[in-house]
Amino acid sequence: MxxxxxxxxxxxxxxxxxxxxxxxxxxxxxxxxxxxxxxxxxxxxxxxxxxxxxxxxxxxxxxxxxxxxxxxxxxxxxxxxxxxxxxxxxxxxxxxxxxxxxxxxxxxxxxxxxxxxxxxxxxxxxxxxxxxxxxxxxxxxxxxxxxxxxxxxxxxxxxxxxxxxxxxxxxxxxxxxxxxxxxxxxxxxxxxxxxxxxxxxxxxxxxxxxxxxxxxxxxxxxxxxxxxxxxxxxxxxxxxxxxxxxxxxxxxxxxxxxxxxxxAYLKQTKEDARRFANEKRALSNLDFAVKLCDMLKEKYYWCEWFCLIYDDDIDADQHRVDVCGGHILWQESGRNIAVASKATTATRMNKNSAESVLNRFTFSYWWDILYDGTKIHEGNRKAYAVFDKMRDNIANLCSVAVVQQNADVYWHKSDTSRLAHRSLSHYWWVFAFG
Structure with missing residues (x-):
């Protein structure tokens, strides 16, 4: 080789x-x-x-x-x-x-x-x-x-x-x-x-x-x-x-x-609502209510929202509001603003039962307020009389509001099944949210 x-x-x-x-x-x-x-x-x-x-x-x-x-x-x-x-x-x-x-x-x-x-x-x-x-x-x-x-x-x-x-x-x-x-x-x-x-x-x-x-x-x-x-x-x-x-x-x-x-949503929603109110001063109460509620629902999507807007020059005894999961902003950039929320998974108020309670309110000939036919207040100018009766009789109620209608009252909600409302004898707007 x-x-x-x-x-x-x-x-x-x-x-x-x-x-x-x-x-x-x-x-x-x-x-x-x-x-x-x-x-x-x-x-x-x-x-x-x-x-x-x-x-x-x-x-x-x-x-x-x-x-x-x-x-x-x-x-x-x-x-x-x-x-x-x-x-x-x-x-x-x-x-x-x-x-x-x-x-x-x-x-x-x-x-x-x-x-x-x-x-x-x-x-x-x-x-x-x-x-x-x-x-x-x-x-x-x-x-x-x-x-x-x-x-x-x-x-x-x-x-x-x-x-x-x-x-x-x-x-x-x-x-x-x-x-x-x-x-x-x-x-x-x-x-x-x-x-x-x-x-x-x-x-x-x-x-x-x-x-x-x-x-x-x-x-x-x-x-x-x-x-x-x-x-x-x-x-x-x-x-x-x-x-x-x-x-x-x-x-x-x-x-x-x-x-x-x-x-952090509870603290932040207050800042968001105030900033929104300042930036949207030119809006009507109706448009403001819709846009504010839509903004809150988009950002805080795990909650259902109710927004109530009315004029801020109303007498003290002509409105009564309480909210949960939100805030009440008195005289905020020319309006009274109430926002309330409930988690989408939370127990909901029975809307039919709530409406039944609202329908029990009537007014006498002399404009006394009656509930189930029984007078609860003389005269019709005290919002708290209706407010207290609603709060005592509606189960799973989260927020309640009674506001005189001439205050340019508008509202919006993200879930219609959580809100009951009624006009009482063309004098009060009443709201139950839960």
């Missing part, structure tokens, strides 16, 4: 060794690991789907149930990518399609972190939300190229590591600290800032939080994938466990924020 033949034989042997290594790598994932990837990516797809649909309650629920499963699939997924150098198996193609679908859903979520940042007096430039969002978005594009494009495993691995090392800068941990409020004594957490920005608007607050969560999940995906690509298996497992713990805290913070913004 001449020298050339020996060299060709050595090259052939080396090629067989490399091929055997590649085949071994491609088959290095067990069926359990492949199942783990598929289930984890399915969980991630579902979580991001709820974020895309802006379903806050389901997102938080699914995050608590399945986030760990999603994170646990990231390392095996990148290993699977690197194992197939020149071709994709049917399984890998399917998994890539799942990850692509996750990215498609990510792309439809508007984070607006830079918008949130404008409200916060940061003490450190490095804690810029906009910078974190840009960093994560840039690296996320590189990750998509890593798993979706062809190329040698070593080239893809080296390129992604270099881009990550030069840009990431523990962005995920920074954002996490801002979310849970552990960034320092002088740093306001993002959740509080969002509530203030939206003036405690629950829907807007939840939408902002989902945008923040999108960025955080992308950052975690980058970080865990990086450790696996580096071959740092122990660090990968340690960081994965740590992120599992952090996700629990993020979930708890989101739930707390939702509870806080919900519980």
């Amino acid at each position: 001449n020298l050339l033949q020996r060299r060709m034989g050595a090259i052939w042997l080396f090629a067989m060794v490399v091929l055997a290594f590649v085949i071994a790598e491609s088959e290095s994932l067990t069926s359990d690991e492949k199942d783990q990837i598929e289930k984890g990516l399915s969980a991630g797809k579902e979580i991001i789907g709820y974020i895309k649909e802006k379903d806050f309650a389901q997102t938080v629920k699914k995050l608590a149930e399945s986030a760990s499963q999603f994170l646990g699939a990231l390392g095996p997924f990148t290993s699977f990518i690197l194992a197939f150098v020149s071709t994709d198996s049917a399984e890998l193609t399917y998994m890539k399609e799942m990850m692509t679908e996750i990215d498609a859903r990510f792309s439809k979520v508007e984070a607006r972190l830079g918008d949130i940042q404008t409200l916060i007096e940061w003490t450190n430039v490095e804690q810029s939300l906009g910078a974190i969002e840009l960093t994560v978005a840039t690296l996320d594009m590189e990750f998509k190229l890593f798993y979706s494009t062809s190329g040698s495993a070593s080239e893809k691995r080296i390129h992604f590591i270099n881009v990550y090392d030069n840009n990431y800068g523990v962005s995920g941990s920074k954002l996490y600290l801002m979310i849970v409020g552990e960034g320092g004594t002088f740093i306001e957490n993002v959740c509080e800032s969002i509530m203030k920005k939206t003036k405690y608007d629950r829907k807007e607050t939840n939408d902002y939080l989902l945008g923040v969560l999108k960025i955080l999940l992308q950052a975690i995906r980058l970080e865990l994938s990086y450790y696996d690509i580096q071959g740092l298996k122990t660090i990968y497992e340690t960081r994965k466990t740590e992120w599992d713990r952090r996700i629990v805290k993020v979930t708890e913070m989101f739930e707390k924020t939702d509870a806080d913004v919900t519980n």
